[in-house]
Amino acid sequence: MPKDGGIGASTLRREDIRFLTGEGQYSDDLKRYGQAAAVFVRSNVANGVIKSIDTSAAAGMPGVLAIFTGEDFVEVGGNPAGWLINSRDGEPMKEPKRPVLAHGKVRHVGDAYAAVIAETVEQAKDAAEAIEADIDELPAVVNMADALSGNNYVHDEIETNQCFDWGWIEDNRAATDAAIKGAHHVTTLELVNNRLVPNAMEPRCSMAEYSKSSGEYTLHTTSQNPHLTRLLISAFVLGIPENKLTVIAPDVGGGFGSKIYHYGEEALVLAAAKKLGRPVKWTSDRTEAFLTDAHGRDHVTKIELAMDAEGNFLAFRTETMANVGAYLSNFSTATPTFLHGTLMAGNYTVPNVYVNVKAVFTNTAPVDAYRGAGRPEATYSLERVIDKAAREIGMDPIALRRKNFIKPDQYPFASAAGLEYDSGNYDALMDRMEIVADMAGFAARRKESEAKGMLRGFGVNAYIEACGIAPSNLVGILGSRVGLYDAATVRVNATGNLSVMVGAHSHGQGHETAFPQVVSEMLGIDAQSIDIVHGDTSKIPFGMGTYGSRSLAVCGSAVVRATEKIILKATKIAAHMLEADASDITFEDGEFSVAGTNRKVSFGEVALKAYIPHEYPIENLEPGLEETAFYDPANFTYPSGAYCCEVEIDPDTGKVSVERMTAVDDFGNVVNPMIVTGQVHGGLGQGIGQALLENAAYDEDGQLLSASYMDYTMPRADDLPFYTVDHSQGNPCTHNPLGVKGCGEAGAIGSPPTVVNAVIDAMQSGGKNVTHIDMPVTPHRVWSAMNNA
Amino acid sequence: MTNVTMTVNGKSVSGDVAGNTLLSTYLREDLNMTGTHIGCDTSQCGACVVHVDGKAVKSCTMFAAEANGAEVSTIEGQANSDGSLNVIQQAFQDHHGLQCGFCTPGMVMTTAALLKDNPKPSVAEVREHLEGNICRCTGYHNIVKAIIAASGQDVSAIAAE
Numbered sequence: 039m040p041k042d043g044g045i046g047a048s049t050l051r052r053e054d055i056r057f058l059t060g061e062g063q064y065s066d067d068l069k070r071y072g073q074a075a076a077v078f079v080r081s082n083v084a085n086g087v088i089k090s091i092d093t094s095a096a097a098g099m100p101g102v103l104a105i106f107t108g109e110d111f112v113e114v115g116g117n118p119a120g121w122l123i124n125s126r127d128g129e130p131m132k133e134p135k136r137p138v139l140a141h142g143k144v145r146h147v148g149d150a151y152a153a154v155i156a157e158t159v160e161q162a163k164d165a166a167e168a169i170e171a172d173i174d175e176l177p178a179v180v181n182m183a184d185a186l187s188g189n190n191y192v193h194d195e196i197e198t199n200q201c202f203d204w205g206w207i208e209d210n211r212a213a214t215d216a217a218i219k220g221a222h223h224v225t226t227l228e229l230v231n232n233r234l235v236p237n238a239m240e241p242r243c244s245m246a247e248y249s250k251s252s253g254e255y256t257l258h259t260t261s262q263n264p265h266l267t268r269l270l271i272s273a274f275v276l277g278i279p280e281n282k283l284t285v286i287a288p289d290v291g292g293g294f295g296s297k298i299y300h301y302g303e304e305a306l307v308l309a310a311a312k313k314l315g316r317p318v319k320w321t322s323d324r325t326e327a328f329l330t331d332a333h334g335r336d337h338v339t340k341i342e343l344a345m346d347a348e349g350n351f352l353a354f355r356t357e358t359m360a361n362v363g364a365y366l367s368n369f370s371t372a373t374p375t376f377l378h379g380t381l382m383a384g385n386y387t388v389p390n391v392y393v394n395v396k397a398v399f400t401n402t403a404p405v406d407a408y409r410g411a412g413r414p415e416a417t418y419s420l421e422r423v424i425d426k427a428a429r430e431i432g433m434d435p436i437a438l439r440r441k442n443f444i445k446p447d448q449y450p451f452a453s454a455a456g457l458e459y460d461s462g463n464y465d466a467l468m469d470r471m472e473i474v475a476d477m478a479g480f481a482a483r484r485k486e487s488e489a490k491g492m493l494r495g496f497g498v499n500a501y502i503e504a505c506g507i508a509p510s511n512l513v514g515i516l517g518s519r520v521g522l523y524d525a526a527t528v529r530v531n532a533t534g535n536l537s538v539m540v541g542a543h544s545h546g547q548g549h550e551t552a553f554p555q556v557v558s559e560m561l562g563i564d565a566q567s568i569d570i571v572h573g574d575t576s577k578i579p580f581g582m583g584t585y586g587s588r589s590l591a592v593c594g595s596a597v598v599r600a601t602e603k604i605i606l607k608a609t610k611i612a613a614h615m616l617e618a619d620a621s622d623i624t625f626e627d628g629e630f631s632v633a634g635t636n637r638k639v640s641f642g643e644v645a646l647k648a649y650i651p652h653e654y655p656i657e658n659l660e661p662g663l664e665e666t667a668f669y670d671p672a673n674f675t676y677p678s679g680a681y682c683c684e685v686e687i688d689p690d691t692g693k694v695s696v697e698r699m700t701a702v703d704d705f706g707n708v709v710n711p712m713i714v715t716g717q718v719h720g721g722l723g724q725g726i727g728q729a730l731l732e733n734a735a736y737d738e739d740g741q742l743l744s745a746s747y748m749d750y751t752m753p754r755a756d757d758l759p760f761y762t763v764d765h766s767q768g769n770p771c772t773h774n775p776l777g778v779k780g781c782g783e784a785g786a787i788g789s790p791p792t793v794v795n796a797v798i799d800a801m802q803s804g805g806k807n808v809t810h811i812d813m814p815v816t817p818h819r820v821w822s823a824m825n826n827a
Numbered sequence: 828m829t830n831v832t833m834t835v836n837g838k839s840v841s842g843d844v845a846g847n848t849l850l851s852t853y854l855r856e857d858l859n860m861t862g863t864h865i866g867c868d869t870s871q872c873g874a875c876v877v878h879v880d881g882k883a884v885k886s887c888t889m890f891a892a893e894a895n896g897a898e899v900s901t902i903e904g905q906a907n908s909d910g911s912l913n914v915i916q917q918a919f920q921d922h923h924g925l926q927c928g929f930c931t932p933g934m935v936m937t938t939a940a941l942l943k944d945n946p947k948p949s950v951a952e953v954r955e956h957l958e959g960n961i962c963r964c965t966g967y968h969n970i971v972k973a974i975i976a977a978s979g980q981d982v983s984a985i986a987a988e
Contacts, residue, residue: 050920057928058916058935060862060902067861160847239866239874239929239963291864291929292963324867546927546964716923716969723966747871747961755957755967760950760985785966 043558043565045776048712051551052566053544062289065243065258066321073245074103076307076320077162079152079169080329081144084178084401084740085192088142091152092170099168101161103314106153106306108141117300117365118274121372122517123202123397131202131397134193136365138275138302138309144173145192145364146401147741148329150302155310155318178401178740182338182359185398192364192399201362201371201397206379207456214392217353221344225427230812231415233336233361233734234727235750236408238545240291241322242331244304246311254282255311259304261287262297262543263583264575266520270300270368276308283308287573290545294724295407296331297545298585299368328745333734334408336361337374341419343427344390351442353390354382356419360397360405367406371397376516377412377504377586383453384420385464385500385678386442391454401740407585409724409786413503421499421791425798426809435795436472439500440465450772457504459676461769464500467680467702471498474764475682475700483684483697484803493687494697495800498680499792505780506591506675506771523670524593525579528557528600530608530663532649534642535567538600541581542593543573546720547782548713549589553597555709556590556776560601562628563641579666587780590709591675591771598775599667608644608663614655615639615647675771675779679703681788685796689804692821694797696726700762701788706771706779714781718763721785727753728786729793733814751814801827831895835860836904844891850884851875853891854901862902862932866961873960876933876940877901883940885959902932905939915939915977922982924973926964933960938974947978 040046056062093105116135123131140151152169156162179185179192185199192199205211218224244259255278261267264285272280290297303320310318322330337358344353360374379393428435443464444451451459471477480496487494507513510521527539538557542549554568571577581593605625612630613620616637623630631638647654648663684698701718708714731751735743744750770777790813797815801808806827811819828843835858842857854860854877863886866874875886878900907913912920915938925931934957941948941956948956953974954967962970968985976982 051923053928054920054925055912057925057931058902058912058919059906060860060932062862062928064861064864064929066865067855069856069859237963239872239927239961240864241866289928291866292927294963321865324869324872548926712923716926716965719966719968720926720964721966723968724963726966746869747867748869752871752961752963753966754954754961755971756951756954758967760971761966761968 041559043555045555045559045709047555047710049551049555049565049710051548053548053550064240064289064291065245065260068245068258070247070317073317073319074155074157074314075159075162076310076318077154077159077166078150078303079154079166081140081147081149081151081173083144083173083175084147085176086144086173087176088140088144088151089172089174093152095170096154096165096168099161099165101157102154102165103157104155104310106139106310108137108139108151111138112141114138114276115274117270117302119366119371120368120519122519123204123371123375125203126205126208131371132196132198133366134196138305146403148326148403149364153306155314180400180402180736180738180740182361182398182400185400186396192401199399201399204375204395206375206393210390211392214353214355214390217390218342218344218355221352222347223345223431225343225423225430226340227423227426227810228340229419229422229810231335231337231339231418232728232813234334234408234732235328235734236294236296236331236334237752238292238294238296241324241327242297242301242303243321244307245317245319246307247317248311248315250315255308256284256286257304257308258286258288260290260297261285262293262545262585264543264573265541265580266583267300267304268575271305271308275305278308284576287543290543293545294409295334295411295585299332299406324747325745328750329742330403332367332404332406333363334405335415336405337415339419341423343423345427349431349433349438349441351386351388354388354420356382356393358395360395361400361402362397363400363402363404365404367404370404370406372518373407373412378416380455380457381413381416381502381504382420383455385444385502387444388442389454402736409721410783411586413783414787414790417501417787418791422794425795429809436468436498440468458673459502460673460772462676462678462704463767463769464678464680466767467678467704468500470764470767471680471682471700471702474702474762475698480684487686493689493800493804495685495796495798495803496682497792497794497796497799498682499788499795500680501788502676502678503783503787504674505587505677505783506671507586507588508674509672510670520582522582523668524581524596525666525668526593526596526600527579527664527666528597528604530604530645532646534645537569537571538597539571539578540593540597541578541583542589543584547584547589547717548710552590552710552713553594556594556597557601560598561641562626587782590776590778591774591780592669592671594776594778595774596667596669599669600665603665603667604663607665608641610659611644611647612639615644672773675774677703677705677779677781677784679784679788681792683792683796685793685800687797687800687820689824692817692824694730694815694820696759696793699759699789701785702764702767703781703784704767704769704779705765705781706768707777708765708768709778714765715763717781718785719761721783722761722789723753723758725786725789726758726793729790729813729815731757731814829892831891833894833897833899835899836901846890846892848891849887850889850891850894851886854886860901860903864929864932866929871961873933873937874930876936876960878936878940883937902935905935918973918977922969922973922976924965924969930960930962934962934970938977942978947980950975
């Protein structure tokens with residue numbers, strides 16, 4: 039049994055109290071004396087030349103304090119891409135400038151070209167409507183294939199819509215081609231990974247304050263990584279010295295990737311706060327969120343799987359077009375490449391993998407990492423083509439996967455896509471899945487469905503992902519322009535309780551509960567005496583924030599290292615207090631004792647001595663008890679899982695319902711099982727949403743057709759089932775001190791192919807020879823597929 | 828401007844509001860009660876649900892002036908008088924029915940209205956009732972479970988952790 043509040047305990051979340059009583063403090067909940075409101079003026083065309091912007095009428099309207107246009111920011115830097123990708127020919131990717139406000143041209147619907155600051159939001163909105171912009175609309179570039187073949191460029195100055203043409207691994211290309219050419223059987227699948235809008239329930243919000251006397255800025259903003267936001271604003275965009283800028287991400291209402299990035303609105307409110315000498319706040323409305331938050335996915339892919347006569351995998355070859363939208367969002371170039379191509383060996387011993395990705399500029403909102411980020415795209419392609427292959431060669435889809443799984447004695451395993459998997463046991467996951475999903479009962483459940491006139495299908499999936507990003511040296515070689523360590527400071531207060539400052543940011547993940555469990559376990563003191571401080575650059579060490587299922591694996595490891603330093607120093611203080619040698623001191627359950635004696639001091643007594651260092655070995659030991667650690671991982675972590683689901687299709691309408699959904703994951707060690715299960719639930723909800731409901735649809739003019747909750751189908755409670763989640767089959771990560779792998783994205787990675795595989799199975803069971811259907815699997819698509827089959 | 832007087836969480840409040848001021852804006856900006864959240868522009872998300880004269884209302888679709896004379900209750904008034912969580916709030920914590928917390932006030936208020944009308948709802952009834960409340964974090968599993976638990980019904984058959 040885990041200790042209460044220690045590692046392995048399902049401790050209830052302490053942060054829940056404020057969220058349940060209305061005391062959460064989200065960015066838009068903050069109000070300052072003299073606060074003004076910012077409203078953006080956004081393009082309603084997808085592509086156009088800004089011929090003139092007349093702000094004179096607006097400037098004279100009630101309450102208007104200032105108006106900004108792109109002209110005001112031509113001298114400052116652009117919002118940079120965080121990852122340099124080189125094309126197959128060695129050419130660096132194209133990096134058009136992404137300005138604070140559009141200048142010269144607007145490039146997607148929602149592209150902001152002006153901003154009004156007024157006393158109230160209503161006054162700013164009224165004035166925004168009075169701004170007269172003469173924008174010469176041009177044809178929009180929306181479809182990726184057209185973008186690559188045509189000569190209508192999103193960015194005139196780069197004279198191409200291809201950002202890069204990337205090959206992974208280029209040296210494997212010839213061998214992969216040869217393996218496919220000589221194979222007994224090749225299965226080919228063309229598919230679309232549908233474009234999604236992250237839709238954190240809290241819209242983005244930024245409030246800036248400026249002190250004329252000190253030159254200091256404070257930015258409260260909806261961010262998953264306040265230090266990274268500060269760095270981008272300081273080093274690239276506005277040039278504010280880092281020491282004069284504090285970025286605070288208070289309570290943040292979900293992120294899912296969309297709040298990793300720096301956005302122009304943050305720079306605008308900072309500039310406005312300085313100009314006016316007043317706090318300036320902007321809060322996105324939902325339509326703005328749809329139009330301007332970085333979207334996710336949007337790949338068009340052709341994948342081939344080559345097999346020998348026994349069903350052994352010989353090669354995977356993938357060609358993908360990845361939409362990056364109108365501008366490069368901060369990690370948009372890493373998502374379709376190193377978070378996608380490197381995973382294209384999946385869970386398999388396949389010897390040859392080659393991936394080609396062409397990233398494409400279009401007149402649409404920027405696309406970047408959304409929950410899973412590249413790994414859902416990889417898993418979807420692999421697990422759909424494997425299912426299709428199984429059907430083509432008449433083999434059970436689970437048996438085909440098992441035949442090609444990496445076996446437990448093969449770790450560490452060098453995958454054909456360039457990663458070294460440290461641990462796993464995919465057969466054990468599949469074994470467990472078959473039990474907890476009651477696979478044996480499927481035949482009877484299918485009969486019951488058929489008796490009701492419904493079709494029932496079973497779908498399965500095996501996934502692996504790379505999390506805990508990332509080893510800085512490795513990602514540096516691969517093009518990252520940042521390090522991806524994290525940091526923690528453990529401060530033992532004089533009275534023996536603790537404040538732990540972490541670089542990770544919690545926006546739903548429960549860090550305020552889970553991180554103290556780790557420290558409590560190590561120090562043997564009550565978790566309630568340990569508090570986490572996060573989200574404020576003036577209080578926390580320079581960490582890289584939360585995304586890529588990295589918080590516990592990377593920042594949690596930094597917490598462990600810092601706590602180890604605390605124990606080391608506290609042991610020296612205890613040794614002095616006990617008049618013993620430090621090597622004779624043992625530390626257990628919060629007490630230091632001299633081995634073989636009954637002499638002991640408590641952790642609290644040692645803390646007090648550190649801060650009131652009377653009779654203290656001051657010549658050998660500094661007073662105080664506070665330690666910082668930076669942790670840079672040695673490798674990615676590799677969570678894996680076996681998922682299955684059962685769907686019912688109503689053949690009269692084509693409506694699909696997910697009746698059972700089972701997720702068996704290997705997350706390594708688990709600190710708080712309740713929170714981990716909740717993370718999987720959320721990922722499953724989003725993954726089923728992608729599979730059945732969600733689609734960010736642009737028309738040929740670049741208008742976003744699904745730009746509100748009336749048009750974009752968010753999963754509701756009655757769209758989703760209860761889930762069966764199991765993480766009993768953990769194989770601890772071999773290279774971080776907690777043995778954890780990360781759980782935040784798994785559900786969103788593993789579920790979409792599971793659902794689609796089940797839909798295909800259901801249609802096949804009804805005698806319809808449908809071999810593929812694109813997401814979202816809407817009633818219309820299913821009905822059409824069945825009636826055209 | 829119109830003068831409005833209403834009772835919010837048992838206390839009488841009064842103020843001048845513009846005719847187009849929404850109840851959600853009045854609560855957040857004038858009364859500084861920021862537990863009521865704004866998550867969309869189209870009355871879909873339900874983060875702003877409050878009770879007006881005992882009925883669940885999306886406060887972003889009602890003018891403050893329309894609540895003149897009404898009894899309004901919000902998330903800030905839900906805890907027990909000793910400050911402890913009420914049955915619904917406690918069930919949400921016990922069953923991990925929230926993550927980022929943004930939709931949570933609306934979920935709690937919607938649940939209170941549901942259980943008042945239907946003290947022992949079925950799972951299907953709960954899911955249907957949540958049609959107007961969107962959560963992006965939880966996949967709804969633990970929200971539905973928490974609501975069933977708050978109604979005093981057995982949740983042991985619903986997958987745990």
